[in-house]
Amino acid sequence: MTAANSYKELLAQREVLEAKIAEARKAESASAIRTARQLVADFGLTFEDVFSGRRKESKAKGVAVAPKYRDPATGATWTGRGKAPKWIEDQDRSKYLIA
Structure with missing residues (x-):
């Protein structure tokens, strides 16, 4: 194996890994959004409740x-x-x- 082949192989591996990372992030984000929406619904939270600072x-x-x-x-x-x-x-x- 030459250095050029190794470099190309590493780039290909990176592309595969980046695709897996994107897929995992999408799945985990969807789960986090579902959880957040459920908590908002359960507690009757508003946008201000969730995204405002701790103190007014x-x-x-x-x-x-x-x-x-x-x-x-x-x-x-x-x-x-x-x-x-x-x-x-x-x-x-x-x-x-x-x-």
Whole structure:
């Protein structure tokens, strides 16, 4: 057997193997689809139940909020949302308001 024959034989084997792989995938996919459809029917699931993320995301996510307070010493700003930064804690916030 020469290298060329070996190469051609390997290509032929690959074609046979790829055909077997495609056939097995098709059969297993059909089985998986049947199982999924049965589970959806059994539990009354909707498209959203099956394909949405685990947590619902807020529609407001990613919306930038303009800063409401500025530290005159450092220029740091704060929107007034969430935990207050150290520079404004226990202070009269009116003197830090951005006009």
